Amino acid sequence: MILDWLLAGALIGTAAGVLLTRDLYRSVVLFIIFGLLMALVWVRVEAPDLALAEAAIGAGLTGVLFLDALGHLNPDKAAAVRQKYRQPLLSGLAFLLALGVTGLLWMALVDSPQPGVHLPEIVDQQLLASGVEHPITAVLLSFRAYDTLLEVAVILVAVVVGLALRFSQEDQPAETQVLSPLLQKMLVWLLPLMLMVAIYLLWIGSYRSGGAFQAAAVLAAMAVLMRMSGTPIPGHSNLYLLRIGLVVGLGLFLLLGSVDLVSGGNFLAWPEGWEKASILVVEGALTFSLGMLLFSLFEASPAPKQASMTRGGGA
Template sequence: MKAGVVTVLALLLGGILAPVVVAVASADPGTSLHTLVQTRLEASGVEHPVTAVLLNFRAYDTLLEIGVLVVAGITGMSLSRAGARAEPELRSTNTLLHALARWFVPLMLLLAAWLLWAGSHRPGGAFQAGAVLAAAGVMMRLTGLPTAWIAPGPMLRLGLSAGFSVFLLVAAVGALTGRAFLAYPPLLSGPLILVIETLLTLSIGMILLGLYVAAAQRDGADE
């Protein structure tokens, strides 16, 4: 009964949305954001348009995004037992995985660094690098390589908050020195974006890994 009603409603919604999507696709937007970005790209401090939008033109969204991530990370980790993060339990005894991890973890760290650097002039950037960093951390956890920095302590706090706080600091300095909130000094925007991106990468990697560690612990019956 319920399934039937939901299916009918879903079909109805699809029937309404499809013409809307087609209408939007055929509508003339007037101004093209693409050309707008291209004409201003030089002023952004980076050469890759997506990075320019993320870290300069729409940096506000990125700032809020890392804020959301920090809140999610803190919430997730505070729900887990503190002890489980301190002592990584050996989760896999697969010898092949161990052998691969010895090769993959350094390679993944290198890849993350390259993605971060590439972001200024070609596809890549803080988000992709942060995700690869987190994946390297997951691999280290799975194979029991030491991950002491994810244990509660100053390292974890610093790693979690560095991206957001430095981003906010740069934004506030911009506002206090007479430019707009989040406006970079024109000559420094390239280096500033790189610094912010580096810290964002570390923070994103740490938050995602922290959430994985918080989710992956097993404490069911022994509490």
């Protein structure tokens, strides 16, 4: 209990630090620490799946994205000076609003009614029918497969928009830097290990914590690492392969989801007797696709290097 209060306090303190720190770089670093603390919190909330995802995505990938973006936005002196002007009226209103929201949320949380249905029980009862033994995987890919399907679609849309913005700029290949011989030697060991961890996470997802999302995050981290260290990624320059890789998860999901529909059943109900096989196939495709999607989100960000120079005249 004391540990929980301490952790909650550290979480709030780090969040306040993210918002209050003047130095933007420090703020981003605090934000990454916040992500790591969130991973610890998920362990305490007894959600190891979320802890895995948060550590890989929330702290790892988001941190890399923010640091990368920060490196490309030169410290804008003009904006920094403007920032100093305060608007007492607006600030006061914002404080009142935040205080009100806090109060309302607090009241709502304390007085929240007992829910009418007992979800964990229902999940337990139906778990056998889903074909997998891990309740979270069952919820994601069987009971609420619709959510997962739409989620993949949403990410695909985000990636398409990101890539469209990137391709409309005059593009140049990111400079491949050979950083250090030690890194190169280490990657020979690390990359296969990461691949193994990703496959392991995917496999145990059917009966323990883990699954497509966590595996995809590890896969994406692997690709980002390869990209940043200048290791060639097989098939990377082939645009068609990339596009096929991006949609294969969603495509297979839709295809297998419609099999039962064709034979007169429901959309996204896996064919009877083949539940586990279908879920595993879809999860495998999703892992690959989501890994590529997350990596593409990282890749979509590099802007041309001249950006800072061309804008020098305007500012």
